[in-house]
Structure formats: C-alpha cells, structure tokens
Amino acid sequence: MAKPQDDQGQSHGTREVTRDLASRIASAKREREIEDNRASRDASAEMTGLGRGLRIGTEFIAAILVGAVFGYLIDLGLGTSPWGLLIMLLMGFAAGILNVTRVVAQMNAASPAPPGSDPGSEEQDEDDNDDA
Numbered sequence: 364m365a366k367p368q369d370d371q372g373q374s375h376g377t378r379e380v381t382r383d384l385a386s387r388i389a390s391a392k393r394e395r396e397i398e399d400n401r402a403s404r405d406a407s408a409e410m411t412g413l414g415r416g417l418r419i420g421t422e423f424i425a426a427i428l429v430g431a432v433f434g435y436l437i438d439l440g441l442g443t444s445p446w447g448l449l450i451m452l453l454m455g456f457a458a459g460i461l462n463v464t465r466v467v468a469q470m471n472a473a474s475p476a477p478p479g480s481d482p483g484s485e486e487q488d489e490d491d492n493d494d495a
C-alpha cells in the first residue's frame with residue numbers, strides 16, 4: 364500500500380502553489396464576508412419587492428375590511444340592512460385606493476432611480492429648444 368505523502372514529501376513548487384491557493388481562498392472568503400455584511404446592511408434600509416407588494420396589498424385589503432365591518436355594525440345598530448354595509452364598503456375601497464397611492468408615492472420618493480434608467484428627458488428638451 365502506498366503511504367500518503369506529507370508536506371515533507373512534496374516538492375518546493377507544489378508547496379508554493381498550495382500556499383498561494385490557500386492565501387487566495389482566504390482572501391476571497393474575507394471579501395465575500397465583507398460583501399455579505401454590506402448587502403445585509405443595505406437591504407435592511409430598503410424594502411424588497413416582495414415586502415413592497417405585501418405592504419401595498421395589506422393596505423388595500425385592510426381598508427376594505429375596516430369599511431365593511433363598520434358598515435355591518437352600522438346596519439346592526441340602525442337597522443338599515445344593506446345600505447350601511449354597501450356605503451361603507453365603497454368608502455373602504457376608496458380609502459384603500461388612497462392608501463395605496465400614498466404608500467407607492469412614499470416608496471418611490473424614498474428609493475432612488477435604478478442605474479441605467481431614464482429619469483427624464485432633459486436631452487430631448489435641450490434638442491427641442493435648439494430647433495426653435
């Protein structure tokens with residue numbers, strides 16, 4: 364049976380390659396940890412797409428449900444069978460739409476435009492002014 368070679372049995376070139384490889388692996392691990400820490404720090408400040416979608420959907424559904432519950436309670440208290448529920452359901456729907464537009468405007472104002480996007484047509488405006 365062949366014995367596994369230890370460090371002493373390796374040639375000088377092989378040891379240098381192994382040492383170089385080990386140092387590059389350690390360097391890559393350090394860089395990855397730094398990048399992961401930076402990404403987790405940045406991600407906590409901004410919402411992910413799923414988080415935004417869940418917040419918008421929750422705002423909309425909650426407003427409709429609150430309106431429906433208030434309408435049902437008004438119907439129970441005053442005896443105006445479907446009218447309180449219908450009116451408050453419509454008001455809840457309107458409030459839901461208003462909440463969604465507010466949340467989307469707030470999210471858009473808080474997050475900068477992604478790189479490479481066209482924030483406006485400043486160059487087109489300058490070209491139009493040159494033609495006049």
